Amino acid sequence: MIRLINVSKSFDKGNSHAVRDLSLRVEQGETLVLLGSSGCGKTTTLKMINRLIEPTAGTIEVGGEDITKQDPVELRRQIGYVFQGIGLFPHMTVEQNVELVPRILGWSIKRRKERAHELLQLVGLPPKEFASRFPDELSGGQQQRVGVARALAADPAYLLMDEPFGALDALSRETLQQELLALKEQLKKTIVFVTHDIFEALLLGDRIAILHQGKLEQIGTEREILSAPATPFVRDLFAKPARQLANFQGIV
Amino acid sequence: MDTVSLSTFISERLPELWLRTGEHLMLTGCSSGAAMFIGIPLGILVFRKSWLRNPAMGAIGILQTIPSLAMLAFLLALLHRIGALPAIIALTLYALLPIVRNTLTGLEGVSPQVMEAAKGIGMTHGQRLRMVRIPLAVPVIVAGIRTAAVVGVGIATLSAFIGAGGLGQFINRGLALSSTRLILLGAIPAALLALVIDFMIGAFEWGLRPERKLGNKGPVQAMIRLTARIMPILLILAGMFVYFIGPCAQNRMTSPQAKTGKVIIGTKNFTEQLILGELMAQIIEGQTGLTVERRFNFGGTMICHGALANGEIDLYAEYTGTGLTAILKAPVISDPEKALHYVRKAYHERFNARWLQPFGFNNTYAITVRKDDAVQQQWHTISDLEDTAFQLRVGFTAEFAERPDGYPGLSRVYDLQFLEIKDLDPAIMYQAIANREVDLICAFATDGRIAAYDLTPLDDDRGFFPPYQAAPVVREQCLTAHPEVGDALSLLGGILDNTTMQRLNFEVDGKKKSPADVARRFLKAKLKTGDTHRQRPPAK
Numbered sequence: 001m002i003r004l005i006n007v008s009k010s011f012d013k014g015n016s017h018a019v020r021d022l023s024l025r026v027e028q029g030e031t032l033v034l035l036g037s038s039g040c041g042k043t044t045t046l047k048m049i050n051r052l053i054e055p056t057a058g059t060i061e062v063g064g065e066d067i068t069k070q071d072p073v074e075l076r077r078q079i080g081y082v083f084q085g086i087g088l089f090p091h092m093t094v095e096q097n098v099e100l101v102p103r104i105l106g107w108s109i110k111r112r113k114e115r116a117h118e119l120l121q122l123v124g125l126p127p128k129e130f131a132s133r134f135p136d137e138l139s140g141g142q143q144q145r146v147g148v149a150r151a152l153a154a155d156p157a158y159l160l161m162d163e164p165f166g167a168l169d170a171l172s173r174e175t176l177q178q179e180l181l182a183l184k185e186q187l188k189k190t191i192v193f194v195t196h197d198i199f200e201a202l203l204l205g206d207r208i209a210i211l212h213q214g215k216l217e218q219i220g221t222e223r224e225i226l227s228a229p230a231t232p233f234v235r236d237l238f239a240k241p242a243r244q245l246a247n248f249q250g251i252v
Numbered sequence: 253m254d255t256v257s258l259s260t261f262i263s264e265r266l267p268e269l270w271l272r273t274g275e276h277l278m279l280t281g282c283s284s285g286a287a288m289f290i291g292i293p294l295g296i297l298v299f300r301k302s303w304l305r306n307p308a309m310g311a312i313g314i315l316q317t318i319p320s321l322a323m324l325a326f327l328l329a330l331l332h333r334i335g336a337l338p339a340i341i342a343l344t345l346y347a348l349l350p351i352v353r354n355t356l357t358g359l360e361g362v363s364p365q366v367m368e369a370a371k372g373i374g375m376t377h378g379q380r381l382r383m384v385r386i387p388l389a390v391p392v393i394v395a396g397i398r399t400a401a402v403v404g405v406g407i408a409t410l411s412a413f414i415g416a417g418g419l420g421q422f423i424n425r426g427l428a429l430s431s432t433r434l435i436l437l438g439a440i441p442a443a444l445l446a447l448v449i450d451f452m453i454g455a456f457e458w459g460l461r462p463e464r465k466l467g468n469k470g471p472v473q474a475m476i477r478l479t480a481r482i483m484p485i486l487l488i489l490a491g492m493f494v495y496f497i498g499p500c501a502q503n504r505m506t507s508p509q510a511k512t513g514k515v516i517i518g519t520k521n522f523t524e525q526l527i528l529g530e531l532m533a534q535i536i537e538g539q540t541g542l543t544v545e546r547r548f549n550f551g552g553t554m555i556c557h558g559a560l561a562n563g564e565i566d567l568y569a570e571y572t573g574t575g576l577t578a579i580l581k582a583p584v585i586s587d588p589e590k591a592l593h594y595v596r597k598a599y600h601e602r603f604n605a606r607w608l609q610p611f612g613f614n615n616t617y618a619i620t621v622r623k624d625d626a627v628q629q630q631w632h633t634i635s636d637l638e639d640t641a642f643q644l645r646v647g648f649t650a651e652f653a654e655r656p657d658g659y660p661g662l663s664r665v666y667d668l669q670f671l672e673i674k675d676l677d678p679a680i681m682y683q684a685i686a687n688r689e690v691d692l693i694c695a696f697a698t699d700g701r702i703a704a705y706d707l708t709p710l711d712d713d714r715g716f717f718p719p720y721q722a723a724p725v726v727r728e729q730c731l732t733a734h735p736e737v738g739d740a741l742s743l744l745g746g747i748l749d750n751t752t753m754q755r756l757n758f759e760v761d762g763k764k765k766s767p768a769d770v771a772r773r774f775l776k777a778k779l780k781t782g783d784t785h786r787q788r789p790p791a792k
Binding site for chain 2: 047050052073074075076077079081083085087088089090091093100101104134150151
């Protein structure tokens with residue numbers, strides 16, 4: 001369980017806030033999508049959860065314990081993180097990238113190699129073909145699968161995903177979304193997923209939290225939000241794609 | 253004008269070329285290695301402690317701006333020794349800048365995204381540095397080492413000035429004797445060495461790069477890659493082989509045994525010094541049972557003097573005026589006897605060294621004109637110029653034009669005003685007066701070209717120029733241990749007047765004979781002992 005209580009973050013000593021007074025709860029095994037346009041504070045929120053960024057005010061709990069009471073390195077090792085820009089290590093092979101967290105956790109060579117191969121299989125990259133490649137020998141979609149495999153390597157209870165499919169073409173994105181959906185059912189992780197794509201949010205989120213200018217507009221299931229948008233912003237946000245969809249269907 | 257053919261010239265010097273190349277590799281290798289061991293950790297430290305960055309990089313940058321010779325001279329004074337050690341330290345200091353700077357640049361250049369990912373997956377500070385930042389900075393760091401090594405090969409040629417050997421020895425000797433062949437014999441192998449080292453480190457860096465799975469991957473490729481990776485080891489082994497096992501290594505390895513009966517003679521790096529060095533060496537070899545080691549061509553007065561004061565050499569020839577002004581920093585004394593007396597006393601007290609009897613000549617500045625002009629105008633002394641000076645065009649070296657014991661003092665003492673003064677390089681000054689482009693020059697009294705170009709030095713009738721009498725300066729310790737050295741050298745007392753010295757200098761400068769030959773022939777004629785290298789029983 002991840003809990004944010006009145007969390008604020010300002011990068012300029014309080015003149016403006018990237019995140020303002022945010023409170024939310026991610027239940028065990030649930031996927032929460034943070035949805036919002038760029039600059040709404042969703043990535044900042046994600047980074048505060050594993051202490052890449054420290055909040056200016058408020059409390060964050062992971063597993064029921066205040067994260068400021070936990071060692072940041074230990075904390076991060078329990079949380080898988082898939083980065084926006086992928087963030088694979090260019091000097092390591094695919095296998096070395098995936099087994100990195102097990103390696104720094106001190107697993108045996110044999111065990112972490114097995115784990116790496118198992119995960120590569122899971123994300124659809126046959127280890128025989130891909131294990132010894134370097135990141136720059138992979139396509140964007142393949143790189144992102146490695147990013148997911150790396151995040152899952154040490155079997156963390158939590159997974160933070162920062163627009164993992166944002167840079168991909170529409171087709172690879174669709175495939176990966178479907179795969180993640182299947183993976184999610186299989187792995188039962190607690191996931192916080194950041195996106196600006198409404199359809200992605202609707203597809204992957206058990207619940208959706210809509211952020212606007214650092215503030216939480218509404219949090220709820222797809223049904224709750226669509227049937228009862230809490231603010232004009234939320235209503236507009238969903239009205240526009242609905243209109244587009246209607247137009248598209250009209251053409252077809 | 254060189255008499256021997258090119259192939260003979262090279263084949264005769266091949267063993268020495270081998271030795272010098274080995275020394276050169278040793279100097280460059282040791283200094284680059286040391287600079288890596290200091291520079292890379294320093295670069296990392298400077299990266300981590302940002303407050304250290306400006307002072308450390310500033311200090312290393314300043315080191316780089318110190319002229320190489322000044323650095324060598326300074327280290328010589330600091331360490332009290334000549335040879336490889338100060339040279340390696342100097343080269344290491346020069347190699348630091350590219351290595352530290354590239355280490356820092358490489359570490360800073362790693363993408364912040366990658367570093368955030370490393371932090372985000374839970375790597376500690378040390379792990380991020382060790383497993384991500386440093387490996388990603390390696391290509392830039394290796395490029396720094398490459399720069400340092402290549403620059404080092406170049407600077408290492410200067411180490412010959414302080415007796416560290418290397419290919420610079422040839423260059424140095426070539427410059428002293430104005431022999432282009434000798435200069436090239438040092439310069440071309442040094443340049444090739446730089447290219448080879450550059451290539452090898454480049455290949456090593458290529459070998460380190462991650463091996464792509466895609467693309468060419470045959471056994472040949474694998475072999476090339478392996479070779480590239482062991483390149484540095486090959487390089488070091490090659491250097492060690494040449495240095496320790498090469499044909500000339502035996503000499504060096506065995507020489508310390510003969511230490512007891514050995515006298516070490518140094519010289520500065522110009523023709524007259526080399527001839528005097530040979531004269532002293534040959535007379536000691538001929539008259540005593542001692543072995544002479546020649547450490548010639550030191551890069552200047554201070555280095556020669558430093559070597560003597562520190563016991564690295566036993567003797568060299570110094571000039572009274574130089575000892576007085578440059579070393580003792582005393583005011584000019586124009587009386588030759590008084591000047592000699594002064595340096596003798598001061599050297600005895602301060603440096604525990606003795607000035608023996610001067611060779612006889614006085615290598616001072618000489619105001620020199622063409623002989624036909626002198627005859628026609630009845631010029632004998634500088635005072636004779638007084639009435640005609642305003643019509644004369646003169647050529648001075650830049651140094652003479654500025655030194656207080658040069659033109660400024662001269663014009664005051666003799667009340668001379670010339671028509672036109674040109675700053676000329678010493679090498680073209682003689683040509684200029686011979687071609688009637690100038691009418692008067694400031695020659696060195698013993699320069700062989702005075703006679704060769706049919707010039708006449710005018711008498712310094714008012715005693716303005718300080719005396720520069722050359723004499724052997726010997727460590728007292730050496731004289732006590734081997735009194736026969738003093739006896740042998742006393743045979744050289746007063747045997748060279750200015751004209752003779754001019755002639756000997758010209759034999760080398762003009763006729764391209766070797767200083768050793770010129771000295772041998774002179775001694776043979778003068779003492780009939782020239783070629784008797786230790787064949788007679790030692791005379792006490």
